[in-house]
Each structure stands twice: as C-alpha cells, then as structure tokens.
Amino acid sequence: MTPEGKIVEHIIKTAQTYKAFVRKVNWSCRRGAPDRFVMMPCVSFWLEVKAPGKELEEHQDREIRRMKKAGNFVKVVSSIEEVDAAFMFYADISETLLNRSKT
Numbered sequence: 001m002t003p004e005g006k007i008v009e010h011i012i013k014t015a016q017t018y019k020a021f022v023r024k025v026n027w028s029c030r031r032g033a034p035d036r037f038v039m040m041p042c043v044s045f046w047l048e049v050k051a052p053g054k055e056l057e058e059h060q061d062r063e064i065r066r067m068k069k070a071g072n073f074v075k076v077v078s079s080i081e082e083v084d085a086a087f088m089f090y091a092d093i094s095e096t097l098l099n100r101s102k103t
Contacts, residue, residue: 003051010080011036011047014087032063034074038090042097045073045090052078 015022027033034046
C-alpha cells in the first residue's frame with residue numbers, strides 16, 4: 001500500500017470512530033479538488049492527502065485557496081497524526097454547535 005493509501009485508510013477508520021461520513025471526490029472538468037469530503041453533524045470539511053514530504057501541486061494549492069476563500073474548511077494531511085488532529089479539531093466544533101442548537 002502506498003503512503004497516501006495508508007493515510008486514506010486511516011481517514012476511513014477514524015471517520016467510523018467519529019460516526020462521520022467520508023466521500024471520495026472527483027470533480028468534472030476541474031483539477032485540484034481535495035481527495036476526501038468528511039461530514040459530521042453541523043460541520044463538514046475537506047482533506048487533501050499527500051504522501052509525507054510531498055508538496056501541493058500548483059493547481060491543488062490554487063483550488064484549496066479558492067475553497068477557503070469561499071468559506072470551506074480544508075486541511076492538507078500527510079500523516080496519521082495530522083488526520084487525528086483534524087478529526088479532533090472538527091469534532092470539537094461539531095460538538096459545540098450541537099450543544100448550542102440544544103439551548
């Protein structure tokens with residue numbers, strides 16, 4: 001399995017732990033879309049998976065900047081630890097928003 005494949009496998013397992021949904025992304029007529037879309041209650045985010053030590057390609061960086069400018073949450077991950085940190089970060093946001101909606 002490739003280094004990216006191991007990270008993607010971890011994303012899928014981690015999503016199950018958080019009861020989140022993960023979708024592989026393929027945009028028609030567009031390059032640079034992040035690899036995965038993760039949906040949690042009240043918050044969704046994009047993950048671009050890179051092998052350790054690899055940089056974003058120019059078209060990926062450009063698309064991610066556009067998405068962030070439009071208000072999307074996008075993280076670039078290149079390790080298991082970065083995946084775990086992203087899920088913890090967005091799970092905290094999800095929990096906060098869910099608690100606010102109950103009051």
